[in-house]
Amino acid sequence: MKTHAKIQKWGNGLALRVAGVMRDIPHFQDGTEVDIEINEEGFIVRKSIAKKKKRFPYSESQLLKNLTPILAHADTLASPFANELE
Numbered sequence: 001m002k003t004h005a006k007i008q009k010w011g012n013g014l015a016l017r018v019a020g021v022m023r024d025i026p027h028f029q030d031g032t033e034v035d036i037e038i039n040e041e042g043f044i045v046r047k048s049i050a051k052k053k054k055r056f057p058y059s060e061s062q063l064l065k066n067l068t069p070i071l072a073h074a075d076t077l078a079s080p081f082a083n084e085l086e
């Protein structure tokens with residue numbers, strides 16, 4: 001399907017209003033994330049493919065559960081010299 005639209009000034013930039021069939025057919029809504037492919041002839045706008053969020057095997061609380069200063073090697077922390085603190 002083809003449609004005709006006009007690029008108009010919007011603030012200091014240009015805008016193309018996404019309304020009617022340009023909004024309805026791809027089911028664009030407020031907040032829809034898109035990828036834009038740009039070339040010399042123009043650009044193509046596509047919905048972003050949902051990326052799976054990386055799920056870590058342990059939560060932060062599980063990782064810190066039995067942590068003590070000794071287990072965290074707090075005794076091996078560097079002690080700065082007085083002139084390094086100035």
